[in-house]
Amino acid sequence: MTSLIPAPRRMVTGSGEVRLTARSRLRADAATEGVGRWLRTVLWQATGLPLPEARETDRTDGDGIGLRLDPRLGPEEYRLVSDRTGVLVEGGSAAGVFRGAQTLRQLLGPDAYRKAPLGERTWAVRHVVIEDAPRFPWRGLMLDVARHFMPKDGILRYLDLMAAHKLNVFHFHLTDDQGWRIEIRRHPRLTEVGSWRPRTKFGHRASPLWEEKPHGGFYTQDDIREIVAYAAERHITVVPEIDVPGHSQAAIAAYPELGNTDAVTASAEAGTALSVWDTWGISPHVLAPTDHTLRFYEGVFEEVLELFPSEFIHVGGDECPKDQWRQSPAAQARIAELGLADEDQLQSWFIGHFDKWLTARGRRLIGWDEILEGGLADGAAVSSWRGYAGGIAAARAGHDVVMCPEQQVYLDHRQDGGADEPVPIGFVRTLEDVYRFEPVPAELTPEEAGHVLGTQANLWTEVMEDHARVDYQAFPRLAAFAEVAWSSLPAPQDRDFAGFERRMETHYGRLDALGVGYRPPAGPRPWQRRPGVPGRPIDGPPPNR
Numbered sequence: 001m002t003s004l005i006p007a008p009r010r011m012v013t014g015s016g017e018v019r020l021t022a023r024s025r026l027r028a029d030a031a032t033e034g035v036g037r038w039l040r041t042v043l044w045q046a047t048g049l050p051l052p053e054a055r056e057t058d059r060t061d062g063d064g065i066g067l068r069l070d071p072r073l074g075p076e077e078y079r080l081v082s083d084r085t086g087v088l089v090e091g092g093s094a095a096g097v098f099r100g101a102q103t104l105r106q107l108l109g110p111d112a113y114r115k116a117p118l119g120e121r122t123w124a125v126r127h128v129v130i131e132d133a134p135r136f137p138w139r140g141l142m143l144d145v146a147r148h149f150m151p152k153d154g155i156l157r158y159l160d161l162m163a164a165h166k167l168n169v170f171h172f173h174l175t176d177d178q179g180w181r182i183e184i185r186r187h188p189r190l191t192e193v194g195s196w197r198p199r200t201k202f203g204h205r206a207s208p209l210w211e212e213k214p215h216g217g218f219y220t221q222d223d224i225r226e227i228v229a230y231a232a233e234r235h236i237t238v239v240p241e242i243d244v245p246g247h248s249q250a251a252i253a254a255y256p257e258l259g260n261t262d263a264v265t266a267s268a269e270a271g272t273a274l275s276v277w278d279t280w281g282i283s284p285h286v287l288a289p290t291d292h293t294l295r296f297y298e299g300v301f302e303e304v305l306e307l308f309p310s311e312f313i314h315v316g317g318d319e320c321p322k323d324q325w326r327q328s329p330a331a332q333a334r335i336a337e338l339g340l341a342d343e344d345q346l347q348s349w350f351i352g353h354f355d356k357w358l359t360a361r362g363r364r365l366i367g368w369d370e371i372l373e374g375g376l377a378d379g380a381a382v383s384s385w386r387g388y389a390g391g392i393a394a395a396r397a398g399h400d401v402v403m404c405p406e407q408q409v410y411l412d413h414r415q416d417g418g419a420d421e422p423v424p425i426g427f428v429r430t431l432e433d434v435y436r437f438e439p440v441p442a443e444l445t446p447e448e449a450g451h452v453l454g455t456q457a458n459l460w461t462e463v464m465e466d467h468a469r470v471d472y473q474a475f476p477r478l479a480a481f482a483e484v485a486w487s488s489l490p491a492p493q494d495r496d497f498a499g500f501e502r503r504m505e506t507h508y509g510r511l512d513a514l515g516v517g518y519r520p521p522a523g524p525r526p527w528q529r530r531p532g533v534p535g536r537p538i539d540g541p542p543p544n545r
Helices: 030-047 096-107 154-165 221-233 249-254 291-307 323-326 329-338 345-361 389-394 431-435 469-476 478-487 497-515
Strands: 010-020 026-028 065-069 078-083 086-089 124-134 138-144 171-172 237-244 312-316 362-368 383-386 401-403 452-459
Touching: 026 030, 026 138, 026 469, 030 065, 030 096, 030 171, 030 312, 065 096, 078 221, 086 096, 096 124, 096 362, 138 291, 138 478, 154 171, 154 221, 154 469, 154 497, 171 452, 221 237, 221 383, 237 345, 249 291, 291 312, 291 345, 291 362, 323 345, 329 345, 329 469, 389 401, 389 452, 431 497, 452 478, 469 478, 478 497
Parallel strands: 026 065, 065 086, 138 171, 138 452, 171 237, 237 312, 312 362, 362 383, 383 401, 401 452
Antiparallel strands: 010 124, 078 086, 078 124
């Protein structure tokens, strides 16, 4: 009973139990019908119990489940009561009821996560009262599908895994130097050319190893609609990322006129057709600051807005080398025309253009903390990845922030310092390290801290060639992160990590039932290792700034 993850705000257990049987019914009204449909489906798969619909939601027969709204509760707040009348889940909205339904599934035990029943068994929920609500409204996971493409079924699977951990924002990193992953109908070469690369670096970018076969793929617009609808049924918002003005080599390979052709033709690359990048790092090829580029990407974003109803649209804005702009007469002319001081301000102008464009269409721009360079675009929000500093500066300037510092919650960083860790990247970030992560910097005033929308874990996939590698890097640390994002925990040094580990003993069973290839506490299994594939480990503790 104490193995819930994330930990609820308040829980009181009783001595009896509610048994679900073939006679049990599930009661939902019009406002909770979607949650009822989801819960009936997953429980029927796992238990074989039909849980037919009942019309009333204000009473049960002692062995049923009721779902209903309570307007006195917050939007994602819920109350779960299991007593002699049955199980009742109430929420301030359908999202709150859904979070409570996820808790109910945990209470039924790990086998409630299976896709088919294992045979006759008792399905029981002990008498309990749980009152719960999230700490942050933004509890996110960023998945990079540009470096290594994840097919649609893998995305749907990760949305289910997010929902099981009460995460509610899926940051979908769709474009980068190594691939363009979303169909744009007015610019078909973005996927015809930009979604495929001829080969792929295997391991860190300094590795001598290559996978000598094409890699790629993309999502059709109907795929995107399906993903967004599937997420919405699980009360997850999908925030798309279209990276500008850097991390754009795949787009430039498809449409060379988007690049700084007047700088490139004077370089050693003259006469060489640019291709989708096959290695890792930061490409020098960035978008040209021309009217043509602006119109092109306005067309891209018009189609993106039709597909994604999210309030925020992520435009990247990170790691934009300025060398080509310095060498480009057209870029320098643009700087002079606009009266800008330098290339940093040119990037700020570029981001500011799309901030105004998105605002005019009722959306909000969010970007990585480099958008602070040269002046923060009005109305923009910041994903603070290079530590806490960018988020602190943005919050103090009155801008909303999502805290995702690389040194704390980049789950592509290695989980242990042992020699068996596959393709070790970055600092060691153990399960305990993630559990002790604090998203809100202590130096912020209460008013400034109010600009921290929440937090996000990021999965960059340069060294994750398939879903098994993604699973290994994400879990079990994503479970710890989910508790940090949802639960109101004490200060990092006062958190009960030993208690969390005890709850994880049950949670590993849930992950097993879900088929998650997590890193076992004792270390990687033999097939999870990558002997001979070099990474880039960084020794010592990470900076905490």
